[in-house]
Amino acid sequence: MTRYQQLADILSQRIKEGLYIAGERLPSVRVLSDEHGVSISTVQQAYRQLEECQLIEARAKSGYFVRCSSNLPSLPAICSHAQRPVEISQWENTLAFLTRGDQENVIHLGVGSPDLSGPGLKILSRLLSRVSLHQSAEVLEYDNIYGSPVLREQIARLMLDSGNHQSAENIIITSGCHGALAVALGSVCQPGDIVAVDSPCFHGAMQTLKGMGMKVIEIPTDPISGISLEALEMALDQWPIKAVQLTPTCNNPLGYNMPDERKKALLTLAQRYDIAIIEDDVYGALAYQYPRPPTIASFDDDGRVLLCSSFSKTVAPGLRIGWIAPGRYLEKALHMKYISAGRVATLPQLAMAEFIKQGHYMQHLRRMRRQYQRNRDIMTGWVMKYFPPNTCLSRPEGSFMLWVELPHGFDSLRLNRCLLPLGVQVAAGSISSASGKYRNCLRLSYSKPMTAEIERAVQKVGKVIYELLAESEPKVTLVADEPHL
């Protein structure tokens, strides 16, 4: 981390803790330079960064001031109340989203892959190379059916951070968190069963539910505290729900951490109605707070939580290493893993085990958490700068996704069509719903270094949004060229 970033972090911390309050004048550049023993230009750079993040503002001839927190944009609305279980309608838009990420010459602001440019990944590449040569017999042979024992040991150790005391024997390696989610659903549900989900919901989980022929009931979800337990309870009273599937920590796409008490209350509810909980913790280790929030699984005492995760967001998705701690469903989960993938590639597992063991994983995590938190502020600032003033925004407490809500009637699928010739894409909100909700929303990722190129891309998105909104001004109704679900 450079000096100016360090200083910016300290100052933003003080602002968040209320040491400098809204509207207050900040110390002069010279004072700070003396206090921290850094150059004038370092302080200036730090102030410029805080300005970009909209934390402070410069007033001509008066210096820098803490911005009023009332400036924080409004939160997105909670989705309307769950009506009934539905079949998942769409795949085409999700497919378009997934394949556009593979296209060159497109800046895809929506894709959920982490920053891969840090020094930790250089070390990982070297480990991959070393393992290829020095453990070639293991690398080439069929992996253990549960997954590599050395890696499962390391994962069990890491899980202590989220309050989970799991032995390595109860962990199964899967092909990414996708693999884990499929195993989990296959272990507790049959086709036709009803699963409750947080809403908006990770689009991949939605597709898994679709592919397995399940119905979902979308539970309204608060952008700060998570899935509504009240709405969930009502749904449980009314429908024969088999499981609830959710991402309670560093939620994708809303970014909240569900408070511990609510996590416990959810577990109690699951016990009362005897349903399973499929807990997606793929971003959990990227919470900005330290120590990271506990998982629901860490409170579980009767094995009803199936914890799913992977190294795709914390380290690198190309490795395809995920895992599941399936509680009481261990044997069924093993069968599901075996039939869907056989085993998992050995080489990435052995290299990852070494990466963790040598301490690089923790160091990498610390760096990434700071980077993503900083990026959140920058991206929030850009969206506030370039998007219409009535835009609503999530306030992520971890990971690297921002959820953007535009006025009702706005069409993010149309937005993407307009953006394509400009070489920019976002994730349309509707892929996060079983029933085409959130078409007026979109998701932006801020994992990559926040370059001028990305700023220009965000600016383009803002410009097209203004244009589309201006167009639709006279007619209040929706664009009619596609069925609106």
Add this chain to the structure above:
Amino acid sequence: MTRYQQLADILSQRIKEGLYIAGERLPSVRVLSDEHGVSISTVQQAYRQLEECQLIEARAKSGYFVRCSSNLPSLPAICSHAQRPVEISQWENTLAFLTRGDQENVIHLGVGSPDLSGPGLKILSRLLSRVSLHQSAEVLEYDNIYGSPVLREQIARLMLDSGNHQSAENIIITSGCHGALAVALGSVCQPGDIVAVDSPCFHGAMQTLKGMGMKVIEIPTDPISGISLEALEMALDQWPIKAVQLTPTCNNPLGYNMPDERKKALLTLAQRYDIAIIEDDVYGALAYQYPRPPTIASFDDDGRVLLCSSFSKTVAPGLRIGWIAPGRYLEKALHMKYISAGRVATLPQLAMAEFIKQGHYMQHLRRMRRQYQRNRDIMTGWVMKYFPPNTCLSRPEGSFMLWVELPHGFDSLRLNRCLLPLGVQVAAGSISSASGKYRNCLRLSYSKPMTAEIERAVQKVGKVIYELLAESEPKVTLVADEPHL
């Protein structure tokens, strides 16, 4: 290949082609030594190898003679006629089989992994290492959702060898052939549907069918010509079968290559009844004959064959690279792949693409085919030497599996229990059936170099078989300590 092996190959070829006929005296050691320009001891070694394979016999003072082909053991019986679709009963025995392969200090004669000691694999390890370092950005990032384009190009090229003209766009990379089979089944069937299978059948496919809640009807299968089309047609007349799933080339476990005409006839049948064919070609490139037999998919003109394969048997299973060419089911197959695995690990794909492109794959295949063919003869010889004389044996035309049938009432699960303290295991025949058939059969693999250690293990198996048979002599009925299905 050493000189004596080359010579042995030439001689065994001549015997098979009938140039030397049964009972004929072979040229003297000196004559051969002159003819081939090799030493006397080389010829002697070659003759000794042919003796081990039971192709020739030494007669005191007279030299070497071609053995009478009537010495070839009888073929295993065709299973009794298909009764009705059944649910797959067992997983425990398959699980035991799979986990015992992971145990150290056990010589597992049943596991289906290839020989990994050849020079081709050293090259592959170096490629893995190089790709880790030089293509690290691609290695770490999410793979293309269909799979790596460079690898799919290479696979499309390889498929020409089996008569298949597929474009790379119609190939999807999966997590091994297991992944491909799961994708295939998920693409054409629903839970509760009936699938026809060859019998005995690959145990993994059986478990996939079980896990997906399908019923199977086991079609009698000839150990030389494959699945009975007559029995299949009767079943199709009687039941609403959705698909037939089979391994028609280098069948696991029987080793036959279904004749081309029968492959075509099967396709015609599938067209007539409008069912899909799931063709498992995982061993196809390991056929001993050159060029390799065509796939059923190569005759397919309406996209009803879903061809599944992987590099697990031809190269190395730890890579977990499989693929599916799903014909008309491309979009559904892509969805199934996405929901079960997300993507596939990038590094092994890039290294494999390079391995093929540089010509190492073809060279490796040629070597392996020869090795496995030689090993087949050696393993056949050992079984004839150490097992009871009424043992029936398959005559594999490719890959590295031998199917052994013992007298009715013999219990291969009990055999495995007796062998465990001796540090040896085989694959019990019953895991190849949905309904516990083939308990009197077992499968032996002969991929690894045929060392004295393996010979001793085979000898131990033979000894225990003799003991168990002697025990059961008085009572004709089955061992009663486990339910017999």
